[in-house]
Amino acid sequence: MNAVLYILIVLLVIKIGFNFLLPYIMGVQWLLSKKEKSESTSLGPFVEIVLFPLAVGASSLAEGSTWLHNWKNVALWGTIAILGSFVHFFCAALMTGWVVAIIKRRCGH
16 A cells, blocks of 8 residues: 555645646746737646545555654645645746736737
């Protein structure tokens, strides 16, 4: 069960990293495009909705004495990381969109 837990944690970390990077990637794409508005993108929150409970369940069944093997720790830090990544996403998307709009307006794109 430990291998399953580690795989789920790695997948969650990758998805949370994606949430952190996405607003900047979208901003650069919009800056380089000739379009007036950026394209919409789905965050895919269903990934967290599926992986997170599975990771918490796997941590309760896993054997070991590290913090990863305590389901309460995984639930707490997972919730903080997921919510933090979404808050960062929306704040960074607003700021990036604002900066790109100013640059495009000044450069006449």
